[in-house]
Amino acid sequence: MISDYSEGVAYIDDHYVPLRDARIPITDRGFLRSDATYDVAHVWKGNFFRLDDHIERFFWSMEQLRMSLPLNHAEIRHILEQCVSKSGLRDAYVQMTCTRGVPPRGSRDPRECTNRFYAFSQPFVWIATQQQQQRGVSMVISDVQRIAPEALDTRIKNFHWLDLTMGIFDAYDQGALVAVLSDNAGNVTEGAGFNVFSVKGGALTTPERNVFEGMTRRTVIDMARQFGIPCQLTAMPRAQLKDADEIFITSTAGGIMPVTQLDGRPVGDGQIGPMTQQLQRSYWHRTSSDPRNTPVPYENTMEKENI
Numbered sequence: 547m548i549s550d551y552s553e554g555v556a557y558i559d560d561h562y563v564p565l566r567d568a569r570i571p572i573t574d575r576g577f578l579r580s581d582a583t584y585d586v587a588h589v590w591k592g593n594f595f596r597l598d599d600h601i602e603r604f605f606w607s608m609e610q611l612r613m614s615l616p617l618n619h620a621e622i623r624h625i626l627e628q629c630v631s632k633s634g635l636r637d638a639y640v641q642m643t644c645t646r647g648v649p650p651r652g653s654r655d656p657r658e659c660t661n662r663f664y665a666f667s668q669p670f671v672w673i674a675t676q677q678q679q680q681r682g683v684s685m686v687i688s689d690v691q692r693i694a695p696e697a698l699d700t701r702i703k704n705f706h707w708l709d710l711t712m713g714i715f716d717a718y719d720q721g722a723l724v725a726v727l728s729d730n731a732g733n734v735t736e737g738a739g740f741n742v743f744s745v746k747g748g749a750l751t752t753p754e755r756n757v758f759e760g761m762t763r764r765t766v767i768d769m770a771r772q773f774g775i776p777c778q779l780t781a782m783p784r785a786q787l788k789d790a791d792e793i794f795i796t797s798t799a800g801g802i803m804p805v806t807q808l809d810g811r812p813v814g815d816g817q818i819g820p821m822t823q824q825l826q827r828s829y830w831h832r833t834s835s836d837p838r839n840t841p842v843p844y845e846n847t848m849e850k851e852n853i
C-alpha cells in the first residue's frame with residue numbers, strides 16, 4: 547500500500563510508518579511513568595543542524611538514566627536520516643526517544659525492561675511563529691517552580707514536563723505566549739522547550755544551573771565567543787531579567803526568538819534589540835553554513851508502508 551509520508555515519518559519496531567499511524571504500547575513505562583529520555587534535532591533547508599552533537603547528548607542522557615539500546619551512533623543517525631528523507635520535508639523537527647520499555651507482568655523493576663527506541667520527523671515546529679517573532683514574544687515569570695536539579699538533573703532531556711506545562715497555562719492566563727520558571731531561590735531558569743538569555747550593557751547572561759543545556763543555547767555561547775560578546779553563565783535573579791535591555795529565548799523549535807514584553811511591561815524600549823537581531827541573523831546563517839551540518843539523503847516522498 548502506498549502512504550503519504552509528507553506529514554512526517556515514525557520509526558517503531560524496525561519499521562517506518564506514516565507519523566499519524568505510529569502507536570506505542572500503552573504499558574511502556576515511557577508513557578506510564580515518564581520514564582524516558584529524548585532529543586530533538588532539526589533540519590533546515592534540507593540540512594541537519596549539529597545532528598552528531600544531538601545524538602551524543604542523547605547517548606549521554608541514556609547513560610545517566612541507566613538505559614541502553616542495541617543501536618550505535620551511526621545506526622541512530624541512519625534512522626533519523628531515513629525519517630526525514632522518506633518524508634521529503636526540507637524543514638523538519640526530528641525526535642529520537644528511548645523509553646524504559648514494557649515491564650514483565652507484575653514487575654516494578656526497571657532493570658527487567660528492554661529499553662525501546664522510537665524516532666520521528668514532522669514539519670518544523672515553532673515556539674513562536676514568524677509573525678509573533680516580528681512583534682516580539684510576550685513572556686511572564688511564572689511562580690511555578692522548575693523541578694529542582696537535586697530531584698532530577700535537568701541536563702538530562704526528560705519527559706517531566708508538568709511544571710513546564712503549568713507554566714504555559716500561567717502564561718496564557720496572563721495573556722502572554724510563554725513563561726519562564728523560577729527556582730526555589732527566586733532565580734529564573736527556563737521555560738517549556740527553551741532557554742533564556744538577557745542582554746545588559748552589550749553583555750549576555752544565561753542561567754547556569756537548573757536548566758537543560760540546549761543546543762541552541764550552546765550555539766549562542768559559541769557565537770558570543772566568536773563575536774567577542776561577553777557571555778556569563780550565572781544565577782539570574784528575577785530582578786536582573788526585569789532590568790534587561792533585551793531578552794531572547796532559544797530552542798531547536800524556532801532558534802533565537804526575541805522577547806519584547808515581560809510581565810506585561812516592555813523590555814527595554816519594547817523593540818527587538820540589536821544584539822538579538824545580530825545573533826538571530828547569524829544563527830539562521832549557521833543553519834545553512836555550519837560545517838557540522840549534514841545534508842539529508844532525500845529519496846521519493848511517497849513510499850511503500852512498512853519498508
Ligand SMILES: Cc1ncc(COP(=O)(O)O)c(C=O)c1O
Pocket residue numbers: 586736737738739740741757758759760761762763796797798799
Ligand atoms: C526544558 C528545555 N529547556 C531548553 C530547551 C532548548 O534546547 P535546544 O536548544 O536543544 O532545543 C529544551 C528543548 O526541548 C527543553 O525541553
